[in-house]
Amino acid sequence: MKARAAENTQAERRREATRLAALASYKILDTPPDPAFDVITRLAAEFFHADSAALGLADQSRVWIKSSWGSDVREVPRENSIFNLVLAGNGPVVVPDIVECASEQRPTYLLHRRRAAFFAAAPVRTPDGQILGALVIVSDAPRPTLTLDELRTFETLAEMMANLLELHKLRAASPHRNAPRTRAQRSASPKPWPRCNDLRQALERREFVLFYQPEVDLISRRIVGVEALIRWIHPERGIVPPMEFIPQAEECGMILPIGDWGLAEACHQIQAWNRNDPRNESLRVCVNLSARQFAREGLADHVKSLLLQSGASSSQLGLEMTESSLIPNMSTAVDVLAGLRTLGVSLLMDDFGTGYSSLNYLHAFPFDVLKIDRSFVARLTEGHQPRQIVRTIIDLARALGMDVVGEGIETHEQYRLLRQMGCRYGQGFLFARPMPAAKITALLELPGRLLPESPALAASQEPPHPAELSA
Numbered sequence: 001m002k003a004r005a006a007e008n009t010q011a012e013r014r015r016e017a018t019r020l021a022a023l024a025s026y027k028i029l030d031t032p033p034d035p036a037f038d039v040i041t042r043l044a045a046e047f048f049h050a051d052s053a054a055l056g057l058a059d060q061s062r063v064w065i066k067s068s069w070g071s072d073v074r075e076v077p078r079e080n081s082i083f084n085l086v087l088a089g090n091g092p093v094v095v096p097d098i099v100e101c102a103s104e105q106r107p108t109y110l111l112h113r114r115r116a117a118f119f120a121a122a123p124v125r126t127p128d129g130q131i132l133g134a135l136v137i138v139s140d141a142p143r144p145t146l147t148l149d150e151l152r153t154f155e156t157l158a159e160m161m162a163n164l165l166e167l168h169k170l171r172a173a174s175p176h177r178n179a180p181r182t183r184a185q186r187s188a189s190p191k192p193w194p195r196c197n198d199l200r201q202a203l204e205r206r207e208f209v210l211f212y213q214p215e216v217d218l219i220s221r222r223i224v225g226v227e228a229l230i231r232w233i234h235p236e237r238g239i240v241p242p243m244e245f246i247p248q249a250e251e252c253g254m255i256l257p258i259g260d261w262g263l264a265e266a267c268h269q270i271q272a273w274n275r276n277d278p279r280n281e282s283l284r285v286c287v288n289l290s291a292r293q294f295a296r297e298g299l300a301d302h303v304k305s306l307l308l309q310s311g312a313s314s315s316q317l318g319l320e321m322t323e324s325s326l327i328p329n330m331s332t333a334v335d336v337l338a339g340l341r342t343l344g345v346s347l348l349m350d351d352f353g354t355g356y357s358s359l360n361y362l363h364a365f366p367f368d369v370l371k372i373d374r375s376f377v378a379r380l381t382e383g384h385q386p387r388q389i390v391r392t393i394i395d396l397a398r399a400l401g402m403d404v405v406g407e408g409i410e411t412h413e414q415y416r417l418l419r420q421m422g423c424r425y426g427q428g429f430l431f432a433r434p435m436p437a438a439k440i441t442a443l444l445e446l447p448g449r450l451l452p453e454s455p456a457l458a459a460s461q462e463p464p465h466p467a468e469l470s471a
């Protein structure tokens, strides 16, 4: 204990005080378990075939296990724990066989109450390098030390954990920032127009149209799909964007017939593009579904019959859903999604990151594609932290086997950063604005469906005038 006493210098105490202040700023120790962390601990355990894995965050005397896999230990004393070894050092600690290791490296407290043999621990740090705790893996039997590649993967997982903590901190700073508005809040804001009847009439008078926005492969600039985005061509008001009428349609139930119209229209468009050029059969056409549509009894059968009526193949249809449309239907969501998946349609999680608990359900739902919300893309160039968050989302999606689409790409810098971070697909004004089907037909005729580099392309696509729609 002499060594410990020597360490307890004033400088050491100051460092620890700074570290504890950093930890406190995350407001994390007394929050309920966050399933997002479990995605990473599970990944760590599975990747390294470990018996258990955990994230532990250390205060002065205890280590709080915020997430674990294969262990039900909730806290351990900090002294003589694996975590303390990391807090004292500079990098990861790997001990292939606990019996063989030097006594000062032999922790008493692991994750099991029984004896463990192998362990590895990597620091989980704040962006400015303060060690909050560690990601650890533990096995009952001795095993070889980690290879350099394995060590790098392990550190990446610890970094992903750190990024999730940042996300948690952002949320804690403004817990209601992204909370859905309550019914009372919605009815308090003046929204006299449109009424349900206006929407019904609009549907009868065929005033809705679908615009389509290309989704591109960020490496080749090939158009891989399009997203259908509804517009209301109002005789007096001109082009009305969806945010001005979808919420009301949702509230009064008109979203169901409007949504049906949209799905049928998109399916017919798939057929028209295929007829125009059979190579378009590899194009995916995505349609947005709202909460009420998602909650509809027999949704999968309904989609199936729309596909049959139009003759479109399910492999060309994508359905986009936001987390907020899943949450009210949580108890049935997994089954509904599984039913849709059986049809062969692709499932896309839209606006990822804006929901209240986005990461929580990611691994529970069978999504094929995750679309990073454009608010994250917009903040990409604002510094290190927003970039780390996007990077975590991309890494996590890829680790769960999903494709990633960056939404709302407006600048070359956002494009470059996303591509560099391994985001494969993108959508945004930089490539093309939403446009009428006829204009998409022309883009699909480009050789290899490759969008030209010229920035003039996006610039020339100012929101079209209603007159263009008859084109």
Ligand code: C2E
Binding pocket: 213, 228, 229, 230, 241, 242, 243, 246, 259, 262, 288, 289, 290, 320, 350, 351, 374, 407, 408, 409, 410, 427, 428, 429, 430, 434
């Ligand atoms: P979303 O599904 O996230 O669609 C993407 C929105 O981002 C579209 O807005 C698109 O025009 C816009 N956008 C695309 N690239 C950029 C960019 O680079 N910068 C910026 N600032 N915006 C970009 P839009 O068309 O106004 O649609 C808004 C939302 O309305 C959609 O968000 C979707 O949630 C909903 N929506 C649209 N069509 C339908 C529909 O047919 N049914 C349902 N239920 N909802 C729809």
Ligand code: MG
Binding pocket: 227, 288, 320, 350
């Ligand atoms: Mg969408």
Ligand code: MG
Binding pocket: 350, 351, 371, 373, 407
């Ligand atoms: Mg979106």
